[in-house]
Amino acid sequence: MSHTDAPKGTDYLHADYSIKSWLLTLDHKRIAILYLITISLFLAIGGSMALIIRMELLTPEGDLLMSDTYNKAFTVHGVTLIFFFLIPSIPAVLGNFLIPLMIGARDVAFPRLNLLSWYVFTTGGTLGVIALVVGGVDTGWTFYTPYSTSFSNTAVVTAVFAVFFAGFASIMTGLNFIVTIHKMRAPGLTWSRLPLFIWAQYATSVIMVLGTPVIAITLLLIAAEKTLRIGIFDPALGGDPILFQHLFWFYSHPAVYIMILPSMGVISELIACFSRKRIFGYEFVAYSSIAIAVLGFVVWGHHMFVSGQSMYAGMVFSVLSFLVSIPSAVKIFNWIATMHKGQIRLDSPMLYALGFIGLFTIGGLTGLFLAVMGLDIHVHDTYFVVAHFHYIMVGGAILGFFGGIHFWWPKITGRLYPEILGKLSAVLIFIGFNFTFLPQFIAGYLGMPRRTHSYSEEFQVLNVLSSAGASILASGTIIAVAYLLWSLWYGEKAGRNPWNAKGLEWETSTPPPTTNFERTPTVTEEAYAYGPDDESGEVNNERD
Amino acid sequence: MNSGGLMPEQASNFAQEMDLLYYVLIGLTVFFALLVFVPMLYFVVKYRAGSKADRTRPTYHNLKLELAWSLIPLAMGLVVFVWGAKLFVEMYTPLESENALQITVVGKQWMWHLQHPTGQRENNELHIPTGRPIQLTMISQDVIHSFFVPAFRIKRDVLPGRYVTMWFEATKTGRYHLYCAEYCGTDHAKMTGWVYVMKPEEYERWLVASKWGAVSDAARDTMAEAGERLYNDMQCNSCHDPAAQNAPSLAGLFGKERRLSDGRVVTAGEDYIRRSIYKPNSMKVIGYEPIMPTYEGLIDEQEVLQLIAYIRSVRDEADDLTGRETTPEGDS
Ligand SMILES: [Cu+2]
Ligand SMILES: [Cu+2]
Numbered sequence: 001m002s003h004t005d006a007p008k009g010t011d012y013l014h015a016d017y018s019i020k021s022w023l024l025t026l027d028h029k030r031i032a033i034l035y036l037i038t039i040s041l042f043l044a045i046g047g048s049m050a051l052i053i054r055m056e057l058l059t060p061e062g063d064l065l066m067s068d069t070y071n072k073a074f075t076v077h078g079v080t081l082i083f084f085f086l087i088p089s090i091p092a093v094l095g096n097f098l099i100p101l102m103i104g105a106r107d108v109a110f111p112r113l114n115l116l117s118w119y120v121f122t123t124g125g126t127l128g129v130i131a132l133v134v135g136g137v138d139t140g141w142t143f144y145t146p147y148s149t150s151f152s153n154t155a156v157v158t159a160v161f162a163v164f165f166a167g168f169a170s171i172m173t174g175l176n177f178i179v180t181i182h183k184m185r186a187p188g189l190t191w192s193r194l195p196l197f198i199w200a201q202y203a204t205s206v207i208m209v210l211g212t213p214v215i216a217i218t219l220l221l222i223a224a225e226k227t228l229r230i231g232i233f234d235p236a237l238g239g240d241p242i243l244f245q246h247l248f249w250f251y252s253h254p255a256v257y258i259m260i261l262p263s264m265g266v267i268s269e270l271i272a273c274f275s276r277k278r279i280f281g282y283e284f285v286a287y288s289s290i291a292i293a294v295l296g297f298v299v300w301g302h303h304m305f306v307s308g309q310s311m312y313a314g315m316v317f318s319v320l321s322f323l324v325s326i327p328s329a330v331k332i333f334n335w336i337a338t339m340h341k342g343q344i345r346l347d348s349p350m351l352y353a354l355g356f357i358g359l360f361t362i363g364g365l366t367g368l369f370l371a372v373m374g375l376d377i378h379v380h381d382t383y384f385v386v387a388h389f390h391y392i393m394v395g396g397a398i399l400g401f402f403g404g405i406h407f408w409w410p411k412i413t414g415r416l417y418p419e420i421l422g423k424l425s426a427v428l429i430f431i432g433f434n435f436t437f438l439p440q441f442i443a444g445y446l447g448m449p450r451r452t453h454s455y456s457e458e459f460q461v462l463n464v465l466s467s468a469g470a471s472i473l474a475s476g477t478i479i480a481v482a483y484l485l486w487s488l489w490y491g492e493k494a495g496r497n498p499w500n501a502k503g504l505e506w507e508t509s510t511p512p513p514t515t516n517f518e519r520t521p522t523v524t525e526e527a528y529a530y531g532p533d534d535e536s537g538e539v540n541n542e543r544d
Numbered sequence: 545m546n547s548g549g550l551m552p553e554q555a556s557n558f559a560q561e562m563d564l565l566y567y568v569l570i571g572l573t574v575f576f577a578l579l580v581f582v583p584m585l586y587f588v589v590k591y592r593a594g595s596k597a598d599r600t601r602p603t604y605h606n607l608k609l610e611l612a613w614s615l616i617p618l619a620m621g622l623v624v625f626v627w628g629a630k631l632f633v634e635m636y637t638p639l640e641s642e643n644a645l646q647i648t649v650v651g652k653q654w655m656w657h658l659q660h661p662t663g664q665r666e667n668n669e670l671h672i673p674t675g676r677p678i679q680l681t682m683i684s685q686d687v688i689h690s691f692f693v694p695a696f697r698i699k700r701d702v703l704p705g706r707y708v709t710m711w712f713e714a715t716k717t718g719r720y721h722l723y724c725a726e727y728c729g730t731d732h733a734k735m736t737g738w739v740y741v742m743k744p745e746e747y748e749r750w751l752v753a754s755k756w757g758a759v760s761d762a763a764r765d766t767m768a769e770a771g772e773r774l775y776n777d778m779q780c781n782s783c784h785d786p787a788a789q790n791a792p793s794l795a796g797l798f799g800k801e802r803r804l805s806d807g808r809v810v811t812a813g814e815d816y817i818r819r820s821i822y823k824p825n826s827m828k829v830i831g832y833e834p835i836m837p838t839y840e841g842l843i844d845e846q847e848v849l850q851l852i853a854y855i856r857s858v859r860d861e862a863d864d865l866t867g868r869e870t871t872p873e874g875d876s
Pocket of ligand 1 (some may be wrong): 252253256299300302303
């Protein structure tokens with residue numbers, strides 16, 4: 001085990017203070033910070049849209065927003081949170097920051113490509129904001145044709161290019177990670193010793209590299225049909241609208257795994273650290289990430305059971321969807337088994353991890369309702385679906401992201417946040433989340449269609465509950481953002497390894513030096529080698 | 545209307561089975577959720593840091609356990625899959641029944657047009673009897689919509705450019721919500737309506753009553769009659785007259801196999817006739833000069849459906865010695 005400490009003042013945050021040193025940095029850690037700032041802005045935009053939506057839905061009449069405005073609000077909500085927040089969240093921030101540290105490398109394989117990806121992403125983000133400013137887009141994040149290509153007269157083309165750019169950024173990130181993980185592992189760090197976070201990032205990168213080109217081309221086809229009137233998707237021009245849905249979901253189902261797999265990687269780290277135990281069934285958890293990445297590519301048709309796809313195709317997609325749920329279940333069971341005979345501490349990151357398990361379990365199980373073809377006829381395009389995917393994407397992906405941010409915050413910023421507020425916000429988010437989305441399952445089965453600003457009176461009680469929950473969820477999130485920012489200036493200085501965790505990232509100083517390690521570490525043991533001696537899990541926050 | 549409950553009303557032949565399937569899935573969800581949450585919370589308490597619990601010989605691998613928690617859920621899932629697929633096939637397979645009431649649905653931004661075989665037209669409202677299967681033949685005039693009646697547990701996307709069908713049988717009289725479930729633009733939220741389910745006698749009375757106000761002959765037409773009127777107005781007969789030589793006779797066309805000039809052999813169903821009218825050049829019958837003009841822009845989706853009803857009703861004299869016959873419901 002190497003144990004390196006950089007001389008004071010040369011950590012990556014304090015190496016240079018100029019704006020230029022940030023904007024032209026090739027340091028993966030600084031690029032991660034750039035990404036963190038950018039995606040936080042999009043979280044703010046997308047999140048405020050959610051609040052506006054929930055406010056409108058307090059009453060059955062469409063009284064707060066005009067229907068067009070509402071349609072734009074949910075489109076901005078979906079597009080920003082999916083393409084500009086969730087997809088890049090863990091990979092581009094935590095992945096960028098941690099992958100080289102976790103595998104004992106100086107940087108990613110292609111630092112310039114890494115910086116370029118941020119610029120491309122920011123270009124996309126800027127285009128997105130322009131689309132918003134010039135009047136917005138009203139197609140929903142799904143851009144369904146022929147509505148998007150022949151009927152909507154909003155800024156569809158600009159929005160499509162925004163997403164196109166974001167897609168390229170994620171291809172670059174994915175490519176970088178794959179090469180980095182293959183080529184730059186420290187001596188002794190075999191594949192079977194890799195932290196599960198790395199396995200998850202690897203699987204995610206494969207999806208990014210294979211899936212994103214398809215959505216990129218599909219979006220270009222939208223722009224082509226809309227501007228040049230070439231018939232691709234619109235039957236009036238000789239196209240086929242179902243073709244669009246096939247191409248769209250071919251990427252967008254795997255994209256769900258781009259969002260959730262990295263979170264699962266985070267959860268594995270958290271469960272192991274706060275149970276002071278090696279992960280139960282390491283290989284099963286690792287390979288299940290790969291299984292999810294592969295199977296995730298062959299289930300897209302489960303979004304199209306009622307859309308006119310052939311019945312036999314539907315059956316194949318339905319049965320494969322049951323299959324893809326198994327690797328996720330395997331992970332959950334292995335995490336629970338890891339806790340068996342552990343020394344469990346409920347620090348805030350662990351609260352997020354347990355919250356993740358709870359919400360992701362519900363999200364996954366309710367996904368089966370939708371994979372059952374007959375039942376999907378009734379619940380498709382209702383609030384049942386809305387509730388289901390928020391359980392996966394907020395309850396799963398975002399809780400994993402927050403858990404990871406809380407876990408590695410001391411390492412990234414060199415500061416500790418107030419633990420008591422950390423716990424409070426984790427609990428508020430969990431309660432608020434359930435309040436918001438549980439009622440939507442019921443509203444959905446009762447038949448409330450999605451994407452409407454007015455609705456039938458009998459759904460009001462459920463919607464009021466949901467809006468009330470959203471305010472709790474929002475306050476939990478705002479508290480978290482507030483104390484994290486506060487800690488940057490006033491937080492207690494963090495030591496090298498405040499959680500007493502295993503993993504190479506905890507062995508270098510805090511914050512890490514620009515070069516990560518003074519000497520390349522050599523790895524001699526498996527991941528999560530929590531032994532009997534650190535069973536107490538005492539927090540060790542000494543600065544050394 | 546049902547208000548405040550947790551379940552929508554059951555008003556069709558599919559509602560009970562759908563709900564049963566739903567309950568079974570809720571059961572499975574509760575079962576697996578408990579399987580995860582109970583041990584999780586139990587371990588959190590029992591193995592909290594510093595507790596006195598026995599921690600000797602912790603395990604890190606157990607192949608049997610791994611297989612058990614992968615294969616058992618998979619097997620349970622497959623049972624539900626089969627059941628769900630069976631229900632789906634039942635709901636989406638077009639009905640062959642003679643007795644079915646054939647209703648046509650045209651979706652457009654942001655309205656539903658419905659027409660009964662006897663000619664009654666409705667907007668955003670549908671009156672139907674109990675005790676008789678209802679078959680909907682649906683098409684959109686613009687973007688994708690989705691015909692959704694929660695109380696019947698039926699939904700299907702209504703596509704531009706292609707017919708889809710869906711059937712059900714209403715079992716309970718009353719008034720039920722009709723929604724558009726697929727986002728379709730500005731007034732998607734307002735693309736709603738009501739389905740009125742009536743006793744068969746009442747439905748018959750409604751059929752008569754809804755034609756009382758008819759001022760013109762056209763308003764009194766059945767679908768097939770409206771189609772015939774159109775057929776004559778548009779002078780389809782100038783070419784398609786059975787005596788003429790330069791175009792095929794349309795008598796008895798429906799359901800027949802057609803050989804096209806590009807070698808394809810297709811069945812002359814609704815979609816085929818619609819394409820022949822809108823895009824005659826993509827569906828050229830072998831042995832004829834492609835002189836038929838396109839009627840795109842001249843005839844709307846509703847009228848195409850009427851023409852189809854008419855063509856369906858015209859029998860070929862060679863097939864059927866009773867000759868031309870117009871059945872009142874156009875579903876002979
Ligand atoms: Cu999917
Ligand atoms: Cu609609």
